Ligand SMILES: [Zn+2]
Protein backbone atom coordinates (compact mmCIF):
# COMPACT_ATOMS: atom_id res chain seq x y z
CA UNK A 88 0.00 0.00 0.00
CA UNK A 89 2.77 2.38 1.01
CA UNK A 90 4.63 1.46 -2.15
CA UNK A 91 1.60 2.34 -4.23
CA UNK A 92 1.22 5.62 -2.37
CA UNK A 93 4.88 6.43 -2.99
CA UNK A 94 4.45 5.62 -6.67
CA UNK A 95 1.40 7.86 -6.96
CA UNK A 96 3.23 10.72 -5.28
CA UNK A 97 6.21 10.20 -7.59
CA UNK A 98 3.88 10.46 -10.57
CA UNK A 99 2.50 13.73 -9.28
CA UNK A 100 5.92 15.12 -8.55
CA UNK A 101 7.40 13.92 -11.81
CA UNK A 102 4.80 14.40 -14.49
CA UNK A 103 5.38 13.35 -18.11
CA UNK A 104 8.52 14.66 -19.68
CA UNK A 105 10.62 15.13 -16.57
CA UNK A 106 11.63 11.49 -16.14
CA UNK A 107 12.78 9.14 -18.86
CA UNK A 108 9.96 6.80 -19.87
CA UNK A 109 12.31 3.83 -20.03
CA UNK A 110 14.97 4.17 -17.32
CA UNK A 111 13.20 6.67 -15.05
CA UNK A 112 16.27 8.92 -14.88
CA UNK A 113 15.60 12.61 -14.55
CA UNK A 114 15.87 14.44 -17.86
CA UNK A 115 16.68 18.11 -18.12
CA UNK A 116 14.78 18.88 -21.32
CA UNK A 117 11.04 18.83 -20.93
CA UNK A 118 10.36 18.56 -24.64
CA UNK A 119 11.61 14.99 -24.67
CA UNK A 120 10.24 11.97 -22.83
CA UNK A 121 13.36 9.83 -23.13
CA UNK A 122 16.91 10.44 -21.94
CA UNK A 123 19.65 10.50 -24.63
CA UNK A 124 20.64 6.90 -23.74
CA UNK A 125 17.13 5.54 -24.24
CA UNK A 126 16.04 7.57 -27.26
CA UNK A 127 15.87 5.34 -30.35
CA UNK A 128 17.23 6.53 -33.66
CA UNK A 129 14.79 7.79 -36.26
CA UNK A 130 14.81 5.79 -39.50
CA UNK A 131 16.80 7.72 -42.08
CA UNK A 132 16.31 5.56 -45.20
CA UNK A 133 12.96 3.97 -45.79
CA UNK A 134 10.94 2.22 -48.47
CA UNK A 135 9.07 4.89 -50.45
CA UNK A 136 5.94 2.77 -50.33
CA UNK A 137 5.67 1.06 -46.96
CA UNK A 138 8.20 3.01 -44.88
CA UNK A 139 10.25 -0.09 -43.93
CA UNK A 140 13.71 0.58 -42.54
CA UNK A 141 16.33 0.29 -45.29
CA UNK A 142 20.03 -0.05 -44.65
CA UNK A 143 20.97 0.63 -48.26
CA UNK A 144 20.50 4.31 -49.06
CA UNK A 145 20.26 3.57 -52.81
CA UNK A 146 17.29 1.27 -52.44
CA UNK A 147 13.86 2.79 -53.16
CA UNK A 148 11.68 -0.17 -52.26
CA UNK A 149 12.09 -2.79 -49.57
CA UNK A 150 12.45 -6.45 -50.59
CA UNK A 151 8.89 -7.19 -49.61
CA UNK A 152 7.36 -4.33 -51.61
CA UNK A 153 9.33 -5.37 -54.68
CA UNK A 154 7.50 -8.68 -54.46
CA UNK A 155 4.05 -7.73 -53.22
CA UNK A 156 3.51 -4.05 -53.98
CA UNK A 157 0.65 -4.92 -56.35
CA UNK A 158 -1.17 -6.59 -53.50
CA UNK A 159 -0.88 -3.68 -51.08
CA UNK A 160 -4.19 -1.99 -50.40
CA UNK A 161 -2.91 1.10 -48.62
CA UNK A 162 -1.24 3.91 -50.54
CA UNK A 163 1.69 4.69 -48.28
CA UNK A 164 2.96 3.84 -44.81
CA UNK A 165 5.53 5.48 -42.55
CA UNK A 166 6.93 5.01 -39.06
CA UNK A 167 9.55 6.92 -37.09
CA UNK A 168 11.34 3.84 -35.70
CA UNK A 169 12.52 0.33 -36.49
CA UNK A 170 10.92 -2.44 -34.45
CA UNK A 171 14.24 -4.31 -34.44
CA UNK A 172 15.55 -1.68 -31.99
CA UNK A 173 15.27 -3.07 -28.45
CA UNK A 174 14.40 0.36 -27.04
CA UNK A 175 11.53 0.66 -29.51
CA UNK A 176 10.27 -2.80 -28.58
CA UNK A 177 10.33 -1.81 -24.89
CA UNK A 178 8.32 1.35 -25.53
CA UNK A 179 5.72 -0.51 -27.61
CA UNK A 180 5.51 -3.17 -24.92
CA UNK A 181 4.96 -0.59 -22.18
CA UNK A 182 1.90 0.73 -23.96
CA UNK A 183 0.52 -2.58 -25.16
CA UNK A 184 1.01 -4.76 -22.10
CA UNK A 185 2.42 -2.53 -19.37
CA UNK A 186 -0.69 -0.32 -19.11
CA UNK A 187 1.47 2.78 -19.21
CA UNK A 188 -0.97 5.00 -21.05
CA UNK A 189 1.19 8.11 -20.87
CA UNK A 190 3.65 6.39 -23.23
CA UNK A 191 1.00 6.81 -25.95
CA UNK A 192 1.44 10.57 -25.81
CA UNK A 193 5.17 10.31 -26.43
CA UNK A 194 4.72 7.73 -29.21
CA UNK A 195 1.95 9.68 -30.93
CA UNK A 196 3.95 12.91 -30.80
CA UNK A 197 6.83 11.23 -32.66
CA UNK A 198 4.36 9.77 -35.15
CA UNK A 199 2.85 13.24 -35.67
CA UNK A 200 6.30 14.62 -36.54
CA UNK A 201 6.61 12.00 -39.29
CA UNK A 202 3.13 12.75 -40.64
CA UNK A 203 4.10 16.41 -40.82
CA UNK A 204 7.06 15.47 -43.01
CA UNK A 205 4.80 13.83 -45.61
CA UNK A 206 2.47 15.44 -48.13
CA UNK A 207 -0.43 13.23 -47.06
CA UNK A 208 -3.86 14.83 -47.11
CA UNK A 209 -6.56 13.00 -45.22
CA UNK A 210 -10.12 13.77 -44.17
CA UNK A 211 -10.02 11.92 -40.88
CA UNK A 212 -8.09 9.49 -38.72
CA UNK A 213 -9.05 5.93 -37.87
CA UNK A 214 -7.32 3.06 -36.07
CA UNK A 215 -6.91 -0.71 -36.16
CA UNK A 216 -9.58 -2.14 -33.85
CA UNK A 217 -9.13 -4.98 -31.37
CA UNK A 218 -11.70 -7.66 -30.57
CA UNK A 219 -14.05 -6.94 -27.67
CA UNK A 220 -12.64 -9.94 -25.78
CA UNK A 221 -9.15 -8.47 -26.05
CA UNK A 222 -10.50 -5.06 -25.10
CA UNK A 223 -11.97 -6.59 -21.97
CA UNK A 224 -8.65 -8.26 -21.09
CA UNK A 225 -6.48 -5.24 -21.81
CA UNK A 226 -8.92 -2.51 -20.89
CA UNK A 227 -8.00 -0.28 -23.84
CA UNK A 228 -7.00 -0.29 -27.47
CA UNK A 229 -3.46 1.07 -27.79
CA UNK A 230 -3.99 2.10 -31.43
CA UNK A 231 -7.04 4.14 -30.47
CA UNK A 232 -5.01 5.97 -27.79
CA UNK A 233 -2.35 6.80 -30.39
CA UNK A 234 -4.97 7.92 -32.92
CA UNK A 235 -6.65 10.20 -30.38
CA UNK A 236 -3.42 11.93 -29.49
CA UNK A 237 -2.46 12.35 -33.18
CA UNK A 238 -5.95 13.74 -33.78
CA UNK A 239 -5.43 16.27 -30.97
CA UNK A 240 -2.04 17.25 -32.37
CA UNK A 241 -3.28 17.72 -35.93
CA UNK A 242 -6.77 18.92 -35.01
CA UNK A 243 -8.32 16.25 -37.21
CA UNK A 244 -11.17 14.09 -36.02
CA UNK A 245 -10.81 10.41 -35.16
CA UNK A 246 -13.58 8.16 -36.44
CA UNK A 247 -13.86 4.42 -35.71
CA UNK A 248 -14.45 2.77 -39.09
CA UNK A 249 -13.86 -0.92 -38.38
CA UNK A 250 -14.61 -3.47 -35.69
CA UNK A 251 -12.81 -6.74 -35.17
CA UNK A 252 -15.26 -9.60 -35.35
CA UNK A 253 -12.89 -12.57 -35.25
CA UNK A 254 -10.90 -13.23 -32.11
CA UNK A 255 -7.46 -14.65 -32.75
CA UNK A 256 -6.56 -17.24 -30.11
CA UNK A 257 -2.94 -17.71 -31.08
CA UNK A 258 -0.47 -14.91 -30.71
CA UNK A 259 -0.38 -13.36 -34.16
CA UNK A 260 3.21 -12.24 -33.76
CA UNK A 261 4.30 -15.90 -33.83
CA UNK A 262 2.69 -16.51 -37.23
CA UNK A 263 4.40 -16.08 -40.59
CA UNK A 264 3.03 -13.61 -43.13
CA UNK A 265 0.91 -16.11 -45.08
CA UNK A 266 -0.49 -17.67 -41.90
CA UNK A 267 -1.26 -14.22 -40.63
CA UNK A 268 -3.09 -13.25 -43.81
CA UNK A 269 -5.17 -16.43 -43.55
CA UNK A 270 -5.94 -15.87 -39.87
CA UNK A 271 -6.96 -12.27 -40.52
CA UNK A 272 -9.34 -13.04 -43.33
CA UNK A 273 -12.88 -12.09 -42.28
CA UNK A 274 -11.58 -10.47 -39.08
CA UNK A 275 -12.80 -6.93 -39.66
CA UNK A 276 -16.10 -5.32 -40.47
CA UNK A 277 -16.72 -1.75 -41.59
CA UNK A 278 -19.07 0.31 -39.42
CA UNK A 279 -18.91 3.80 -40.94
CA UNK A 280 -19.29 5.12 -44.47
CA UNK A 281 -15.87 5.81 -45.97
CA UNK A 282 -16.88 6.43 -49.57
CA UNK A 283 -14.58 8.94 -51.28
CA UNK A 284 -12.64 9.57 -48.08
CA UNK A 285 -8.91 9.87 -47.60
CA UNK A 286 -8.03 8.15 -44.36
CA UNK A 287 -5.08 7.96 -41.97
CA UNK A 288 -4.97 4.49 -40.40
CA UNK A 289 -3.13 4.26 -37.07
CA UNK A 290 -1.55 1.18 -35.50
CA UNK A 291 1.30 0.71 -33.04
CA UNK A 292 3.52 -1.53 -35.18
CA UNK A 293 3.58 -2.66 -38.81
CA UNK A 294 5.62 -5.79 -39.46
CA UNK A 295 4.25 -8.24 -42.00
CA UNK A 296 1.81 -5.52 -43.19
CA UNK A 297 -0.95 -8.15 -43.05
CA UNK A 298 -3.16 -6.26 -40.56
CA UNK A 299 -2.83 -2.83 -42.15
CA UNK A 300 -3.38 -4.42 -45.54
CA UNK A 301 -6.52 -6.29 -44.51
CA UNK A 302 -8.02 -3.18 -42.85
CA UNK A 303 -7.16 -1.15 -45.95
CA UNK A 304 -8.66 -3.81 -48.22
CA UNK A 305 -12.01 -3.50 -46.48
CA UNK A 306 -11.93 0.29 -46.46
CA UNK A 307 -10.99 0.38 -50.15
CA UNK A 308 -13.72 -2.13 -50.97
CA UNK A 309 -16.08 0.33 -49.31
CA UNK A 310 -14.77 2.97 -51.72
CA UNK A 311 -12.28 4.79 -49.49
CA UNK A 312 -10.20 6.94 -51.83
CA UNK A 313 -6.79 6.89 -50.20
CA UNK A 314 -5.31 5.19 -47.16
CA UNK A 315 -2.15 6.23 -45.38
CA UNK A 316 -0.78 4.13 -42.56
CA UNK A 317 1.17 5.55 -39.63
CA UNK A 318 2.73 3.35 -36.97
CA UNK A 319 5.30 3.92 -34.24
CA UNK A 320 7.54 1.11 -35.47
CA UNK A 321 8.16 -0.79 -38.67
CA UNK A 322 10.12 -3.78 -39.88
CA UNK A 323 13.49 -4.00 -41.57
CA UNK A 324 12.93 -4.08 -45.31
CA UNK A 325 14.58 -7.47 -45.67
CA UNK A 326 12.72 -10.62 -46.53
CA UNK A 327 12.53 -13.16 -43.69
CA UNK A 328 13.57 -10.45 -41.28
CA UNK A 329 10.23 -8.78 -40.84
CA UNK A 330 10.84 -8.09 -37.18
ZN1 LIG B 1 16.46 6.69 -20.15
Ligand SMILES: [Zn+2]
Nearest residue numbers: 134137149152
Ligand atom coordinates in the same frame (compact mmCIF):
# COMPACT_ATOMS: atom_id res chain seq x y z
ZN1 LIG C 1 8.25 -1.53 -48.66
